[in-house]
Amino acid sequence: MRFLPVLVSLATLASAGLTAQVAPAAAPETAKPAAPATQKIRTVKLKMRDGLRFEPPRFEAKPGEALVIEIENGDTTDLTHNFVLLRPGTRETVITSALALAEKGPAQEFIPASSDILVHSQVLAPDGAAKITLTVPGEPGIYPYVCTFPGHGMIMYGALYAGVTLPPLDKDPNIPPTAAQTTVAGAGKRPFAQRIFMPEAGPAAIAVALAGSQNVCWDAGQCRLRYAWQGGFIDASANWAGNGLVLPVVPTKPWWRAPKDDFPLRFGSADAAAPTPKFLGYAATPSGPIFRYRAGETEVFEQVIPAAGRPGIAVRLQIPRAKGPVFYRAANDENSKWSSSVGTWNGGVLTLTPAQAADVTLTLTSALCTP
Amino acid sequence: MNPLALSRPLMSAALIATALLSAAPALVAAEALPAAGARVAEFYSIGKLATPAGVDPQIGGLALMPDGRMVAAFHHGEVAFYDFKKSSWKIFAEGLHEPLGVLPGKDGSLLVMQRPELTRLRDTDGDGVADSYETVFDDFGMTGNYHEFAFGPVRGPDGKLFVALNLASAGDTIRPEIRGEWSPIGLARDRFYAGDWKKYATEAGRMYGRVKWRGCVVELDETTGASSLYATGFRSPDGMFFDSAGNFYVNDNQGDWRGTSPVHIVKRGGFYGHPASLVWRPDWDGSEPLKQPVERLNALRTLPAINIPYAIYGNSPTQMVTIPQTAAWGPFGGQMIVGEMNSGRVLRLLPEQVDGVWQGACVNFVDSPALRGGIHRLVFAGDTLYLGRTHLIWAGGEGIGTVKLTKTPFEALNLHATPKGFRFEFTAPLDVSAADPMRWAGQRYFYKYHEPYGSPQMDLTPVTPSKVTLSGDGHIADVEFAELKPGYIYDFDLAGLASVAGDTVLNPRIAYTLNRVPRVPAK
Numbered sequence A: 001m002r003f004l005p006v007l008v009s010l011a012t013l014a015s016a017g018l019t020a021q022v023a024p025a026a027a028p029e030t031a032k033p034a035a036p037a038t039q040k041i042r043t044v045k046l047k048m049r050d051g052l053r054f055e056p057p058r059f060e061a062k063p064g065e066a067l068v069i070e071i072e073n074g075d076t077t078d079l080t081h082n083f084v085l086l087r088p089g090t091r092e093t094v095i096t097s098a099l100a101l102a103e104k105g106p107a108q109e110f111i112p113a114s115s116d117i118l119v120h121s122q123v124l125a126p127d128g129a130a131k132i133t134l135t136v137p138g139e140p141g142i143y144p145y146v147c148t149f150p151g152h153g154m155i156m157y158g159a160l161y162a163g164v165t166l167p168p169l170d171k172d173p174n175i176p177p178t179a180a181q182t183t184v185a186g187a188g189k190r191p192f193a194q195r196i197f198m199p200e201a202g203p204a205a206i207a208v209a210l211a212g213s214q215n216v217c218w219d220a221g222q223c224r225l226r227y228a229w230q231g232g233f234i235d236a237s238a239n240w241a242g243n244g245l246v247l248p249v250v251p252t253k254p255w256w257r258a259p260k261d262d263f264p265l266r267f268g269s270a271d272a273a274a275p276t277p278k279f280l281g282y283a284a285t286p287s288g289p290i291f292r293y294r295a296g297e298t299e300v301f302e303q304v305i306p307a308a309g310r311p312g313i314a315v316r317l318q319i320p321r322a323k324g325p326v327f328y329r330a331a332n333d334e335n336s337k338w339s340s341s342v343g344t345w346n347g348g349v350l351t352l353t354p355a356q357a358a359d360v361t362l363t364l365t366s367a368l369c370t371p
Numbered sequence B: 001m002n003p004l005a006l007s008r009p010l011m012s013a014a015l016i017a018t019a020l021l022s023a024a025p026a027l028v029a030a031e032a033l034p035a036a037g038a039r040v041a042e043f044y045s046i047g048k049l050a051t052p053a054g055v056d057p058q059i060g061g062l063a064l065m066p067d068g069r070m071v072a073a074f075h076h077g078e079v080a081f082y083d084f085k086k087s088s089w090k091i092f093a094e095g096l097h098e099p100l101g102v103l104p105g106k107d108g109s110l111l112v113m114q115r116p117e118l119t120r121l122r123d124t125d126g127d128g129v130a131d132s133y134e135t136v137f138d139d140f141g142m143t144g145n146y147h148e149f150a151f152g153p154v155r156g157p158d159g160k161l162f163v164a165l166n167l168a169s170a171g172d173t174i175r176p177e178i179r180g181e182w183s184p185i186g187l188a189r190d191r192f193y194a195g196d197w198k199k200y201a202t203e204a205g206r207m208y209g210r211v212k213w214r215g216c217v218v219e220l221d222e223t224t225g226a227s228s229l230y231a232t233g234f235r236s237p238d239g240m241f242f243d244s245a246g247n248f249y250v251n252d253n254q255g256d257w258r259g260t261s262p263v264h265i266v267k268r269g270g271f272y273g274h275p276a277s278l279v280w281r282p283d284w285d286g287s288e289p290l291k292q293p294v295e296r297l298n299a300l301r302t303l304p305a306i307n308i309p310y311a312i313y314g315n316s317p318t319q320m321v322t323i324p325q326t327a328a329w330g331p332f333g334g335q336m337i338v339g340e341m342n343s344g345r346v347l348r349l350l351p352e353q354v355d356g357v358w359q360g361a362c363v364n365f366v367d368s369p370a371l372r373g374g375i376h377r378l379v380f381a382g383d384t385l386y387l388g389r390t391h392l393i394w395a396g397g398e399g400i401g402t403v404k405l406t407k408t409p410f411e412a413l414n415l416h417a418t419p420k421g422f423r424f425e426f427t428a429p430l431d432v433s434a435a436d437p438m439r440w441a442g443q444r445y446f447y448k449y450h451e452p453y454g455s456p457q458m459d460l461t462p463v464t465p466s467k468v469t470l471s472g473d474g475h476i477a478d479v480e481f482a483e484l485k486p487g488y489i490y491d492f493d494l495a496g497l498a499s500v501a502g503d504t505v506l507n508p509r510i511a512y513t514l515n516r517v518p519r520v521p522a523k
Helices: A010-016 A024-030 A091-100 A179-183 A237-241 B008-022 B035-040 B197-204 B275-280 B294-300 B327-332
Strands: A042-049 A053-055 A058-061 A066-073 A084-086 A117-120 A129-135 A141-146 A157-162 A192-195 A205-209 A214-219 A224-230 A265-267 A277-285 A288-295 A298-306 A312-318 A326-329 A336-340 A344-346 A349-352 A360-366 B044-049 B059-064 B070-074 B079-083 B088-093 B101-104 B110-113 B118-122 B132-137 B150-155 B161-165 B217-220 B227-231 B240-242 B248-251 B261-265 B306-308 B317-322 B336-340 B345-354 B357-367 B375-381 B384-389 B400-405 B412-418 B421-426 B442-447 B457-463 B467-470 B476-480 B488-493 B509-514
Touching: A042 A058, A084 A091, A091 A141, A117 A129, A192 A288, A205 A288, A214 A298, A214 A312, A224 A312, A265 A298, A349 A360, B059 B101, B059 B375, B059 B384, B070 B101, B070 B375, B088 B110, B101 B150, B110 B150, B118 B150, B132 B217, B150 B240, B240 B317, B248 B317, B261 B317, B261 B345, B306 B345, B306 B357, B306 B509, B327 B400, B336 B375, B345 B375, B345 B412, B357 B412, B412 B509
Parallel strands: A042 A066, A058 A157, B317 B375
Antiparallel strands: A042 A053, A066 A129, A084 A117, A084 A141, A141 A157, A192 A205, A205 A214, A214 A224, A265 A326, A277 A288, A277 B132, A288 A298, A298 A312, A312 A360, A326 A349, A336 A360, A344 A349, B044 B400, B059 B070, B070 B079, B079 B088, B101 B110, B110 B118, B118 B132, B150 B161, B161 B217, B217 B227, B240 B248, B248 B261, B261 B306, B317 B336, B336 B345, B345 B357, B357 B509, B375 B384, B384 B400, B412 B421, B421 B476, B442 B457, B442 B488, B467 B476, B488 B509
């Protein structure tokens, strides 16, 4: 991958009259020369990808923040692209003006004369790269970026959120509808299981999107449910765009977290030592993954499913060959309540006979979520 | 293809012109094809195979199934089969964690190495999609550090499987929750959580392996998943390979304790140079490997069979495979090749055993910008070599490239050590001018075994043969030197040679790692 390490400051480009056009009205905010080169400026990497996509499809910045945007055309289908950052709400107008350039387009890099354009790159051939240094406008807003190459702009755009809270990815009207599919693991498919590093879990974690709107983190290293959240599934784009260092984003706050270091199953007596779990894999079924593990010597099947018609999730446990009573530690907390299809509860511990343990569904509901 | 898209050369030319006229800095990397690439096109046809729509086109694993389909594992966790007859992909599995290797199982299943485990994928209901994701082996440590990649599996001649586990990088610390046993040897664990990681990073070791079997090659039983430590001393062993004689090759990436990227022949119990994993050797004395004198570590290690000189031949070697012995691959059939991440290049590896010691040469095989770089996984199917690319955050590429040999180039086909020098074999007869020793000028050097990252070329010395003898048919040249120094890489530039037909060598640089000077001539 070739990269020209040319730092092009907005001021340079503006004076060259070539690639950075700064609207006069916006000059006080946008045309400020970026911070001196010696000062560390945050870098945002932006890649043009196959399928007319910017990756990431959106990013955040502080109003007035100095930024370096490193743009790379990683499109392997031999398409050329540019990057054009616009004033809020002007994407469609600018695309239309760019199209109207017609045969004059190529010579102008498909950049129409418009005060709505804050900054732009040249057209980048595949593997071409550009660096743009800019100061984000001081006025909070959602600044669209787009490729104005004819035919691209209706699909290929994204949004710089300056001082504005990000909506959930799959409900963001400022990014292409397909963007949620390209950054949300499983592309919106439910149920879906994605093994990936997850926050607040061991390194062998599995994120599961349940049918409906619930999601859980299931820890394959510890063979137990770790937390549940309602809403969009994980945004893995930063993790996947890197080397695994950046964790995926869980878009909403978990409404339930398992107690720390407490494997829930006990065999023989309620206060027996926690058995050592050993993960054995899972079956991918139309209703989602069914995890299989050994707890000590006992084989367990576990599936997390939506709580039918109730606000929460359900854990279906199948322990086909329990030798004695089985205990499941599931204490209620301030917002969450456990119940079960069979068995008897005793202060946050469910007691099951071997026959009951062969198929039991525990339901966890919460005041913090909706059915 | 968008009909409005301009062709690439046209666009580049237009942009260069714009840049010149305006005297503004050019924002576009020109797409000029270097002369070398144009020349490669005389001998190899280079193309690409489209990857499945909607799937990130970075390849972690590529293999051929017994039924002739090709299987690929992708960066986001998909596994898909390519049916050559239908020219179509079918997604078989998804949601895996950074799969970096696939291998057909013995029973129709598919083995995939993910970051956290070796998994057996099986389609039990016959709908063509995996429904069983069975954990075969996960009894190794993970700290959650980004650099803990897991490679393999490869199958040995006795059916055993082998996987290799990367070390963690001091580019980051460990995560609060880890999996597996923590070795107490080295920087205290609480320091990893002290907050100011940069302060402690150097004490951890540039690469560290504090959880079970990091930096090791592990042997597995495919059926039971039973595992045992096989060899230590690795850093980032992306390529593992068994040749038809059962020799086990593992390569590694230049870095700390890796003056340049090595190719090792690995044996049970061996130590291959990077000390971090010594803490997992059952006979290790409990001392901190990083604080041992280099002499002690040097005495313990097995030398690389082949050193791939950094930046000259390669930066980051990947999968190794053998070229099929078919007419399509001409004289190269049976030779081993290896991919390279940082440039569009595949190299040939020419190992040989001399008095019980492994050594040999590397030489570029196909070296063209058209290959794009990031050549991570390689598989031959029919007459075509398929190249699966990746990059993550590093130099590399995407998608699947294809290479076919269309005409045999004039190349050094093989290189052997002899008691007095080297025997070169060529793909075509040499012109008599090759008898002039001045046309065989080269240099010798070695790379230092030490903790710092990489190594300069040490004791770099020009060498010129004392005598060159050509065989009667002109295919072989015996090149003798007045002095031969074991422990050095002999790096030749054959650009001054010509064939009888007047061709120059397509890939003139060839480097031989001389661990031992043979007592008797090669056969």
